[in-house]
Amino acid sequence: MQPDSVELSLPANVARLSAVARMLRPQGALPFAIAHPAGAVAPDDKWRRLGNRVRATRAAAPTGYIDPGGLPELRGAIADYVRKARAVKCEPEQVIITAGTQQGLFLAATVLLTAGDAVWAEDPAYPGIDAVLGNFDVKTWRIPVDAEGIDVKKGVSRCPEARVAFVTPSHQYPLGMPMSMRRRTAILSWARRSNAWIVEDDYDSELRYAGHPFPSLQGLDPSRVVYLGTMSKMLFSSMRLGYAIVPEPLIDAFAGARAMVDRHSPTAEQHVLAQYMREGLFEAHIRRIRGAYAERRAALIAAIKQELPSWATLQPCDQGMHLVLWLPLGMDDVKLADQAERAGLVVRPISPMYAATPARVGLMLGFGGFSTEQLRAAVLRLRDVLDASVGAIRTPISKPSHLEDISQD
Numbered sequence: 075m076q077p078d079s080v081e082l083s084l085p086a087n088v089a090r091l092s093a094v095a096r097m098l099r100p101q102g103a104l105p106f107a108i109a110h111p112a113g114a115v116a117p118d119d120k121w122r123r124l125g126n127r128v129r130a131t132r133a134a135a136p137t138g139y140i141d142p143g144g145l146p147e148l149r150g151a152i153a154d155y156v157r158k159a160r161a162v163k164c165e166p167e168q169v170i171i172t173a174g175t176q177q178g179l180f181l182a183a184t185v186l187l188t189a190g191d192a193v194w195a196e197d198p199a200y201p202g203i204d205a206v207l208g209n210f211d212v213k214t215w216r217i218p219v220d221a222e223g224i225d226v227k228k229g230v231s232r233c234p235e236a237r238v239a240f241v242t243p244s245h246q247y248p249l250g251m252p253m254s255m256r257r258r259t260a261i262l263s264w265a266r267r268s269n270a271w272i273v274e275d276d277y278d279s280e281l282r283y284a285g286h287p288f289p290s291l292q293g294l295d296p297s298r299v300v301y302l303g304t305m306s307k308m309l310f311s312s313m314r315l316g317y318a319i320v321p322e323p324l325i326d327a328f329a330g331a332r333a334m335v336d337r338h339s340p341t342a343e344q345h346v347l348a349q350y351m352r353e354g355l356f357e358a359h360i361r362r363i364r365g366a367y368a369e370r371r372a373a374l375i376a377a378i379k380q381e382l383p384s385w386a387t388l389q390p391c392d393q394g395m396h397l398v399l400w401l402p403l404g405m406d407d408v409k410l411a412d413q414a415e416r417a418g419l420v421v422r423p424i425s426p427m428y429a430a431t432p433a434r435v436g437l438m439l440g441f442g443g444f445s446t447e448q449l450r451a452a453v454l455r456l457r458d459v460l461d462a463s464v465g466a467i468r469t470p471i472s473k474p475s476h477l478e479d480i481s482q483d
Contacts, residue, residue: 094205105452107420108396108440117309120355125346142333143325144171144317145344151351152317156303159357160279161289163296164319170328171339174316175275178302179206179240182273184331185324186238186300187212194229194239198427198434200247200275203240216429219246223253226260234264238271243291244279248427248438249398250391252288262291265298272299278394280308280360283368285392297321305347307395307442308360315339315347367395373446374439377453386460395442398424401435410437410463417455 143149149169156162172178179202187193189211195203197216207214215236217229224241239261243253253261265272274291282288292301304316320328332338350356374397378388382399389398401407407423414421414437425433439456441449 090208094208103443104415104418104420105444105448106414106437106439106441106456107443108422108438117359121309121346121350121359124350124353124355128346128349129342131345140338140341142170142329142338143167144169144338145341145348147352148344148348149317151348152303153319155351155356156290156301156319159287160276160301160303161293162301162319163293164301167325168319168322170318170320170325170332171344172302172304172316172318172332173314173336173339174306175277175302175304176202176206177335178304178316178318179203179273179275180209181318181328181331181335182238182240182300182302183207183210185327186271186273188237191237192233192235194224194233194236194241196224196241196246197429198248198424199240199429200242200277201427203275207240218430219249219251221251223251223257224261226257226264229261230264234268236268236270238273239265240273240275241291242275242277244288245277245281245391245393247275247277248396248422248424250389250394250396252393253291258291258294262295262298265295270298274299274301276301276303278307279303281364281367281395282393283364283371287393292319300324308356308363309347313343313347315343367442370441370444370446370449371397374441374449374453377450381453381457382460383457383464389436396438396440399437399439401437403432403435405435405463407435407437410459413463414456414459417459419452419455419459421456 146166148171150166152169153164153166156164170181172181183206187210190213192213192215193207194217195207195214196219198219199216204214213233215229215233217232218225223243223246224239229236229239241253241261243258245252261272264270272291276290279287279290290299290301292299298321300321301319302316303319305313306316318328347356375388378386378397378399385402387400389400391397401410407425411421411423420440422438424436424438428434444452
């Protein structure tokens with residue numbers, strides 16, 4: 075006699091991880107996507123020729139495993155670069171090659187967190203950090219962000235015993251402001267008092283259009299900060315190369331965690347990137363794309379100011395590859411994003427990135443992968459989407475009331 079069939083019961087993680095897959099699904103190559111370098115700002119023929127030359131050598135031929143921390147030549151090149159460009163204090167041995175920032179966040183959580191720990195994350199925050207922390211049995215405290223970055227006093231008031239703080243001090247994601255020196259001093263003082271760690275996601279640090287890039291938080295206290303960087307925005311995301319720079323006592327633990335995930339990054343690509351950096355081509359490439367992005371950013375700002383209604387207001391920011399367009403609280407930015415997609419645009423709504431309620435309402439507009447002509451045309455389509463949305467709202471629309479809280483005058 076056949077036993078009765080049992081209804082399939084899925085593991086508890088299936089729904090959560092399926093949501094993560096949907097959340098991190100790549101955006102289409104449509105205007106305003108938070109784009110990776112493409113077209114005129116992609117690496118030039120020097121990268122291709124160098125790659126062909128390096129891959130032809132015996133040293134770059136993939137013949138076996140390497141150190142999970144990465145190729146020594148690349149670790150040294152990255153150490154040289156971040157010391158010069160980001161005021162990071164490190165030796166090559168402290169550099170762990172990753173598959174990008176997302177993996178760097180996962181490795182940091184794996185090494186630094188124990189079940190039951192409390193954690194600080196920004197509010198609003200990069201959705202990927204929520205996805206990572208949801209994989210661990212920890213309590214996440216979302217700490218508000220204002221014009222100076224994460225509000226350390228509120229963090230200490232709400233959860234002084236946190237073990238790790240995950241922050242984006244150079245260019246807060248998604249709002250764009252840098253962390254002030256006062257807040258940098260405060261968060262480092264808290265970490266020392268509390269024997270806590272700080273994970274610094276140095277998001278878009280190279281892409282500042284007025285003045286010099288802000289120096290790293292890590293350079294102020296290398297013993298407390300894990301520093302994360304990536305090559306995705308500067309070169310191309312399919313390379314899957316980033317890096318973590320870790321305090322000396324954590325080197326072996328990070329290498330062990332890296333080995334457990336996928337052993338190490340592809341060796342040939344590491345050889346090519348190391349040589350590209352050693353020959354000074356990487357820094358020259360950054361200078362070139364910074365100029366291209368500055369032109370695109372200026373064109374987008376001008377078009378928004380000329381074409382969009384006054385109640386759609388830009389968040390002041392002089393860095394990165396996207397702008398934040400604030401909308402009145404009466405609007406639904408998630409619904410607007412769906413409507414924009416039907417109009418051939420890809421925008422990211424801001425409100426889902428908040429834990430606090432009511433969440434602020436706005437859209438992220440990427441400009442890095444599009445020409446000035448494409449951006450101007452896209453603003454006209456966005457205007458039509460906003461006009462149609464306003465027509466469906468019965469209450470009067472006025473300028474967002476929350477702008478004063480986050481402006482950088």
